[in-house]
Amino acid sequence: xxxxxxAMVQRPIAAIVSGITLIGQRLPSRQLIDGSVSRFIYxxxxxxxxxxxxxxxxxxxxxE
Amino acid sequence: MFLQASYQLQRDITxxxxxxxxxxxxxxxxxxxxALDMAQCAAGTAAALLPDGDSxxxxxxxxxxxxxxxxxxxxxxxxxxxxxxxxASLVERASRLGSYRSVWAIEGVGHFYAGLxxxxxxxxxxxxxxxxxxxxxxxxxHSGAGLSFAGRCLxxxxxxxxxxxxxxxLQEFFALCDENSHESYVGATYEALGLTTRNLHPHLVAxxxxxxxxxxxxxxxxxxHGVGRAxxxxxxxxxxxxxxxxxxxxxxxxxxxxxxARLNALSGTIWALVLxxxxxxxxxxxxxxxxxxxxxxxxxxxxxxxxxxxxxxxSPDDESLNALCSHHPSGGELQAIWEAxxxxxxxxxxxxxxxxxxxxxxxxxxxxxxxxxIR
Numbered sequence: 001x002x003x004x005x006x007a008m009v010q011r012p013i014a015a016i017v018s019g020i021t022l023i024g025q026r027l028p029s030r031q032l033i034d035g036s037v038s039r040f041i042y043x044x045x046x047x048x049x050x051x052x053x054x055x056x057x058x059x060x061x062x063x064e
Numbered sequence: 065m066f067l068q069a070s071y072q073l074q075r076d077i078t079x080x081x082x083x084x085x086x087x088x089x090x091x092x093x094x095x096x097x098x099a100l101d102m103a104q105c106a107a108g109t110a111a112a113l114l115p116d117g118d119s120x121x122x123x124x125x126x127x128x129x130x131x132x133x134x135x136x137x138x139x140x141x142x143x144x145x146x147x148x149x150x151x152a153s154l155v156e157r158a159s160r161l162g163s164y165r166s167v168w169a170i171e172g173v174g175h176f177y178a179g180l181x182x183x184x185x186x187x188x189x190x191x192x193x194x195x196x197x198x199x200x201x202x203x204x205x206h207s208g209a210g211l212s213f214a215g216r217c218l219x220x221x222x223x224x225x226x227x228x229x230x231x232x233x234l235q236e237f238f239a240l241c242d243e244n245s246h247e248s249y250v251g252a253t254y255e256a257l258g259l260t261t262r263n264l265h266p267h268l269v270a271x272x273x274x275x276x277x278x279x280x281x282x283x284x285x286x287x288x289h290g291v292g293r294a295x296x297x298x299x300x301x302x303x304x305x306x307x308x309x310x311x312x313x314x315x316x317x318x319x320x321x322x323x324x325a326r327l328n329a330l331s332g333t334i335w336a337l338v339l340x341x342x343x344x345x346x347x348x349x350x351x352x353x354x355x356x357x358x359x360x361x362x363x364x365x366x367x368x369x370x371x372x373x374x375x376x377x378x379s380p381d382d383e384s385l386n387a388l389c390s391h392h393p394s395g396g397e398l399q400a401i402w403e404a405x406x407x408x409x410x411x412x413x414x415x416x417x418x419x420x421x422x423x424x425x426x427x428x429x430x431x432x433x434x435x436x437x438i439r
Contacts, residue, residue, distance in 0.1 A: 007091045015092070025267040030300055030315070037299040038263040042215075044092045045137050047179065 015043035090141075097138045104130040107304065118306035121350040126304040128340050128347070132168045133297065135161075136208070139172030151177050151193060155201045163382035164343055167375075170201050174208025178244070179216075187244050194246040203378050203425055206249040210256030213240040218265050230271055238283075251286055251426030258290020258332070262319075263298060273321060281324065285430035288325040292316065292332020296340075309337075309351045313358050327363055331431040334367035335374075342375055342384040345391035348406070353398060362434055365405055369413040369437050370428040376417055377425055385410065412438050 019040035022032055107127035114120040139145065143157050154177060158169035178188040188209050194202060217237040221229055241253040261268050269291065276283040295301065295315050301308050312333050320326035334351075341347035352359070372385055389407045393399050413420075416438060420428075 011092050022267065027266055028318070030298075031262075031266040031319075034263055034298040034300055035266040041096065041299075042264055044096050047090075047093070047140060047176065 011044065015040045018043045093138070093141065097134065097141055100130055100134045100138075104134060110304070118350055119304070121344075121347055122304040122306050122308065124344055125308075125341060125347045126302060128344065129297065129302060131165070132340050135165055135168035136172040136175065139169045140176050142169070145173070145176060147180055151188065152197060155197055155205070159198065159201070163379045164384070167204050167339075167378045170378075171204035171208040171211075174205035175212045176208075177205075178209035178212035187240075189244050190249070191244060191246050194249075200378050200380055202246065202249055203252055203374055206245055206252035206426070207256060207429075209244060210241060210253030211260060213237055213244075213253065214257045214260035215264070216240075218260055218268065221265070221268070225268070225271075227271075227275075230268070231275060234272065234275055245426075247426075248421075248424035249426040251424070251429040254283060254286040254426075255290040255293070255332075255429035258287040258292075259294040259297070260290075261287070262291040262294035269319070270321070273325070282430065285324060285328045288320065288328035289332035289335070289430045291319070291325075292329035292334075293336045294332075295319070295329065296333045296336035306350075306354075309354045313355060328431045330360075330363055331367040331370070334364060335371045338368055338371035339375060342371075342382075342388060345388045346393075348388070349391070349393045349398065349402070352401060352405075353393075356398075356401060361405055363431065365409045366432055366434045366437065368406060369409050369434065370432060372410045372413060373417055373420060373428055373437075374425065376414055377421065385414070409434070409438065 019036040022035045022039065025032070027035065104127055107123050107130060111120055111123040111127055114123060135142065139158060143154075143161075145154055145157070149157075151173075154173045155170055158173050159166045161169050174188065180188075188205075190197075190202070190205060190209065197205070214237060217233045217240070220236075221233050225233075237257060238254070241250055245253045257272070261272055273284065273287065276287055295312060301311065313330070316326060316329045316333060320329050337351060338348060372388075375382070375385055389410050391402065391406075393402050420437065
């Protein structure tokens with residue numbers, strides 16, 4: 001449930017916040033748009049790193 | 065290609081529908097992937113339906129960009145990769161995707177695997193693993209790992225950072241690159257800093273440039289090559305507009321503080337354009353047609369040759385480079401330009417591939433004078 005909440009609520013909000021943090025910076029408009037959109041997408045598509053757990057997207061327990 | 069994208073789209077829709085009920089369902093990622101697959105399908109359809117011309121080429125280029133980015137960003141979802149798999153097995157699975165798609169997928173594997181080392185050790189450590197991995201996977205793996213390292217180090221910096229924080233982040237980035245890269249490919253990881261900075265932390269470009277200039281001019285060159293690659297992949301340059309390629313040159317001119325930066329940024333942009341569109345020579349043809357007067361032939365040929373060498377190394381069985389060299393553009397003048405500045409230098413540099421590989425392909429991730437490539 002916590003994971004579901006994180007995926008459906010926290011991450012989209014974090015993506016929006018990450019995108020708009022650049023607005024205060026002195027940047028040419030094109031770089032500002034590029035930066036904001038890239039940060040928004042990057043936050044959404046970044047695989048979640050989980051310390052433990054057995055689900056497929058968790059990124060621990062390597063076989064090597 | 066279109067059928068592949070359609071199949072992928074069907075799979076995405078099913079995954080998104082069922083992901084809320086699955087404990088491992090990552091809804092935001094699956095939704096973004098589905099949106100990118102839909103856009104790729106739409107771009108492919110537009111390219112197939114439009115008559116030959118600049119608009120068709122623009123849609124084709126968009127499709128290629130989306131495909132490359134989508135494979136890189138979602139390789140774990142595409143191949144059902146699991147953190148429990150070894151790096152060699154991840155590379156082996158990504159290699160099955162075909163000569164074009166596997167290059168971007170392996171870059172994604174490098175990014176994915178290097179990201180795992182945040183929580184667990186050992187890290188990706190390509191220095192010791194290089195001999196056990198397919199030689200063709202080493203360039204994309206280093207490049208992907210570099211993007212992960214750069215993302216990690218720069219994410220730790222707040223929006224308003226002090227000089228000391230930035231210096232510490234750069235030190236950490238270069239330490240990670242040096243510890244985890246084979247010396248022949250370390251340039252591929254350094255270059256990723258420019259790409260990550262320009263597109264995710266554009267407010268830091270000038271400060272990082274200043275810090276790197278104090279350390280080593282070569283690092284400045286790698287950085288700006290990455291910035292050039294970032295300009296090619298910038299969201300505002302994804303729009304399928306025939307004038308996009310002319311905008312690249314203006315942007316490079318506007319963003320580069322000096323000649324070394326401009327040379328490398330231009331080289332990085334051309335380099336990315338060639339690699340992403342290597343299957344479709346008409347995209348490169350349209351770029352040359354639109355920019356023939358402004359382009360410096362030496363820089364263009366050098367970037368093209370570097371890209372050809374990287375492609376030859378990363379995808380040795382692919383026939384796209386041969387097709388690119390034997391392509392015949394429409395129009396006598398353009399045909400002569402193609403012969404002189406694409407086919408001839410490209411064929412010539414490939415003869416020196418083995419010798420250049422000996423000296424380290426990581427060096428190709430910054431502008432090299434043509435005379436250094438073709439001796």
